Amino acid sequence: MLNIFKKTAIAGAMILSAGAALAEYPEKPIEVIVGYSAGGGTDVMARTAAPFIEKYLGDGASLVVKNMPGASGQIGVTEAANADPDGYTLGTFNLPGMMARTIDREAGYDRDSFTYLANVVNDPNVIVTSKASGLDTLDKLLEEAKANPLAITVGMSSLGGDDHFALIKLEQATDTEFTIVPFKGSAPARTALLGGHVAMGILNISEVAEFQDQLNVLGVATKERSQFAPDLPTFKEQGLDLVNGSMRGFIAPAGLPEDVQAKLIDAFSQLSDDQEFLDAMAATANPVEVVTGEEFKQLTSDLYDLANGVWQTTPWN
Amino acid sequence: MYSDLLHALPDVFAWTNFAAVVIGVIAGIVVGAMPGLSATMAISVLVPFTFGLEPLVALGLMAGIYNGAMYGGAIPAVLLRIPGTPAAVATTFDGYPMAQKGEGGFALQVAVVSSSIGGIASAFALMLLAPPLSKVTLLFGPSEVFWVAVFGLASIIFLLGGNPIKGLISACFGVFVSVIGSDPIYGNDRFTFGQLEMLDGINIVILLVGLYALPPVIDLLETPLKTDGVNSSKLGTEPIWKALPRMNYWKTWLRGSLLGIWIGILPGAGGSMAAFMSYNEARRTSKNPEKWGEGEPEGVAAAEVANNADTASALIPALTLGIPGTAVAAVMLGGLLVHGLQPGPMLFRDNPDIVFGFMWQFLFGAILLVLLGGSLATNSFARLLNLPRPLLGSVIIVLMLIGVYSIHGRMFDVYLMLGFGAIGWVMDRLKFPLPPVVLGLILGGFAEENLRLALRIGRGDPMVLFQNTTSLILVALTVSVVVGPTLKKRFIDSRKKA
Numbered sequence: 111m112l113n114i115f116k117k118t119a120i121a122g123a124m125i126l127s128a129g130a131a132l133a134e135y136p137e138k139p140i141e142v143i144v145g146y147s148a149g150g151g152t153d154v155m156a157r158t159a160a161p162f163i164e165k166y167l168g169d170g171a172s173l174v175v176k177n178m179p180g181a182s183g184q185i186g187v188t189e190a191a192n193a194d195p196d197g198y199t200l201g202t203f204n205l206p207g208m209m210a211r212t213i214d215r216e217a218g219y220d221r222d223s224f225t226y227l228a229n230v231v232n233d234p235n236v237i238v239t240s241k242a243s244g245l246d247t248l249d250k251l252l253e254e255a256k257a258n259p260l261a262i263t264v265g266m267s268s269l270g271g272d273d274h275f276a277l278i279k280l281e282q283a284t285d286t287e288f289t290i291v292p293f294k295g296s297a298p299a300r301t302a303l304l305g306g307h308v309a310m311g312i313l314n315i316s317e318v319a320e321f322q323d324q325l326n327v328l329g330v331a332t333k334e335r336s337q338f339a340p341d342l343p344t345f346k347e348q349g350l351d352l353v354n355g356s357m358r359g360f361i362a363p364a365g366l367p368e369d370v371q372a373k374l375i376d377a378f379s380q381l382s383d384d385q386e387f388l389d390a391m392a393a394t395a396n397p398v399e400v401v402t403g404e405e406f407k408q409l410t411s412d413l414y415d416l417a418n419g420v421w422q423t424t425p426w427n
Numbered sequence: 428m429y430s431d432l433l434h435a436l437p438d439v440f441a442w443t444n445f446a447a448v449v450i451g452v453i454a455g456i457v458v459g460a461m462p463g464l465s466a467t468m469a470i471s472v473l474v475p476f477t478f479g480l481e482p483l484v485a486l487g488l489m490a491g492i493y494n495g496a497m498y499g500g501a502i503p504a505v506l507l508r509i510p511g512t513p514a515a516v517a518t519t520f521d522g523y524p525m526a527q528k529g530e531g532g533f534a535l536q537v538a539v540v541s542s543s544i545g546g547i548a549s550a551f552a553l554m555l556l557a558p559p560l561s562k563v564t565l566l567f568g569p570s571e572v573f574w575v576a577v578f579g580l581a582s583i584i585f586l587l588g589g590n591p592i593k594g595l596i597s598a599c600f601g602v603f604v605s606v607i608g609s610d611p612i613y614g615n616d617r618f619t620f621g622q623l624e625m626l627d628g629i630n631i632v633i634l635l636v637g638l639y640a641l642p643p644v645i646d647l648l649e650t651p652l653k654t655d656g657v658n659s660s661k662l663g664t665e666p667i668w669k670a671l672p673r674m675n676y677w678k679t680w681l682r683g684s685l686l687g688i689w690i691g692i693l694p695g696a697g698g699s700m701a702a703f704m705s706y707n708e709a710r711r712t713s714k715n716p717e718k719w720g721e722g723e724p725e726g727v728a729a730a731e732v733a734n735n736a737d738t739a740s741a742l743i744p745a746l747t748l749g750i751p752g753t754a755v756a757a758v759m760l761g762g763l764l765v766h767g768l769q770p771g772p773m774l775f776r777d778n779p780d781i782v783f784g785f786m787w788q789f790l791f792g793a794i795l796l797v798l799l800g801g802s803l804a805t806n807s808f809a810r811l812l813n814l815p816r817p818l819l820g821s822v823i824i825v826l827m828l829i830g831v832y833s834i835h836g837r838m839f840d841v842y843l844m845l846g847f848g849a850i851g852w853v854m855d856r857l858k859f860p861l862p863p864v865v866l867g868l869i870l871g872g873f874a875e876e877n878l879r880l881a882l883r884i885g886r887g888d889p890m891v892l893f894q895n896t897t898s899l900i901l902v903a904l905t906v907s908v909v910v911g912p913t914l915k916k917r918f919i920d921s922r923k924k925a
């Protein structure tokens with residue numbers, strides 16, 4: 111008796127799953143793997159974006175955010191890279207971190223492991239100095255850096271992250287050298303700057319927006335001024351070619367069916383014009399810059415090449 | 428600075444947040460009353476379950492448990508001469524003789540009122556001292572934080588009492604565990620054996636649950652507690668309004684509170700030391716020291732006021748500097764981090780309602796202690812000792828497994844916890860103290876990271892560690908903690924000879 115039930119159940123399940131392939135995507139909930147704990151920047155982005163993606167996918171689509179924190183996001187992104195490419199597992203993706211990890215350690219994925227959907231957040235780097243340092247303009251900072259190589263200490267959140275690459279770009283562009291002090295995360299780095307324990311810091315604009323009266327914010331590494339701090343000049347305006355930031359977006363495993371990929375990218379690309387979404391992201395200090403599909407892939411590739419080039423000349427560990 | 432304090436008050440009275448404190452206090456009394464179960468254990472088992480809760484609900488539970496457990500420990504201390512928590516050892520000295528004389532009810536009432544007073548004093552200390560201190564903490568750069576960590580390690584090793592060598596070995600084990608994972612500067616893997624799960628290092632909650640919860644639970648299942656029921660049947664409890672006028676221990680309460688607060692602030696020392704010091708001081712200044720140890724209520728008051736007075740004050744270094752001085756403070760910090768609240772000066776700026784609300788919850792937890800533990804239910808809480816221990820033990824084990832699994836949703840952590848549990852059980856049997864392991868893990872990590880940062884700032888010159896007054900004061904404190912006990916012993920020995 112039990113056996114009959116079992117057989118019917120299995121047969122039923124097979125018919126259902128065969129049907130799923132034919133039906134319109136998405137047929138069931140889509141899992142979004144976030145490689146960080148709930149409440150972090152990447153998690154907030156995923157949870158803020160999820161209802162809007164559901165709206166643009168239509169047909170009662172549902173996105174379920176699943177946190178798999180650990181190893182600076184690597185556990186989660188590895189899981190997403192190795193998932194079935196059926197469109198029901200997506201993952202969050204951080205740049206340049208995810209690419210840098212394929213260079214500085216053995217990773218279970220590489221840049222070809224993904225279908226690139228969309229980068230959503232671009233949090234540009236800023237250069238700040240402590241009030242105690244007296245280096246309150248970019249010119250003063252560079253003058254001091256040239257006069258005394260390595261004398262300026264630079265607090266940042268980690269080695270091999272966006273802060274680090276911004277500093278390397280700065281050093282290459284201005285032919286200067288700084289002493290790197292990599293804190294564990296940006297909050298302690300910022301605290302050390304407020305206390306004057308390091309002279310200079312490279313952070314992201316969302317992290318210093320509320321501290322503009324307690325720190326000297328010298329400029330922002332964007333092409334155009336950021337909406338977060340419209341009064342803050344870009345480095346370009348100050349004659350320095352420096353564009354860099356921390357990026358967060360969404361990927362799927364490589365080999366996604368073309369129609370599924372097209373549908374997802376279409377949904378993501380509509381985010382940039384959704385005022386409600388932009389407001390929600392602004393409220394959580396996430397500067398939006400949507401880059402989809404091929405362009406996102408190219409962006410990742412460029413960053414990989416930059417990181418790899420840096421690694422060849424000055425490995426950071 | 429203090430206006431934020433008032434601003435946080437309405438949130439505290441939201442009924443869910445207030446209910447959390449009430450439940451926490453009751454749960455804390457229960458936990459404290461079970462010999463072997465401690466506040467640290469209860470809170471570490473609880474933390475993983477608070478992921479989904481509002482921050483103030485989670486923190487309210489923790490504040491309540493901490494306050495409740497510090498008193499709960501007095502119940503078996505008085506009735507059975509078994510301290511329910513390590514901090515209640517000094518309570519047995521006079522509490523148990525009182526119970527034998529049929530004054531157990533009064534002893535418990537003295538304990539609960541004193542606990543409550545200690546807790547209130549401690550909460551006020553936290554409210555008054557933490558906000559201004561949080562401004563000063565910007566002075567603490569990497570080299571200062573390094574010295575705070577070293578000072579904390581030194582004091583837990585040398586001040587915990589007992590055997591400094593065993594303390595040192597325990598602390599070294601903790602420091603070793605702190606080394607596991609990717610290194611704080613370069614991110615090189617250390618002792619991870621290629622496991623991605625190990626890259627972030629050992630999560631403090633996993634270590635705490637294994638170390639603090641598993642050995643007592645094994646104990647719970649292993650040894651049937653002989654509850655003779657003799658003392659609990661002759662409590663002789665009067666209504667608390669009749670008992671209150673008999674308690675005239677203002678000097679003892681004041682002294683015990685101040686001692687407890689001070690010891691709580693010092694990293695490393697904890698409730699049991701506060702209770703012993705307060706008991707000794709109170710006896711030394713008493714008019715009739717010969718009666719102490721034979722059932723002097725003031726002895727119970729001295730011990731209980733001090734072991735509650737270190738509760739909130741232990742959070743002062745934890746909230747302002749991010750450096751927890753005790754195991755309980757460490758777990759509570761873990762609870763804060765779960766909710767994305769990064770301790771340190773920014774906490775007071777970014778989340779004033781939560782951090783000040785937490786302080787209020789400590790205060791109300793202490794006040795509720797008298798209402799819940801004292802007037803309502805002294806007698807019923809005394810019956811806690813008759814709970815079936817195997818059942819309790821099994822429930823705790825299940826909670827531990829679920830809790831640890833839910834931190835990252837992986838079995839690996841559960842195995843890790845069981846491994847630490849086994850180590851903890853062996854250490855416990857060999858009488859190695861466990862608090863230094865926990866502080867070794869936390870402070871060891873702090874010490875390494877900040878030493879390396881400081882050296883980078885000084886470009887490799889170690890003199891950077893001695894360049895300012897704050898650092899030098901901390902160095903002096905550390906030296907005094909290390910050589911102080913030895914010098915004192917020499918001094919006493921030489922006086923004996925002379």
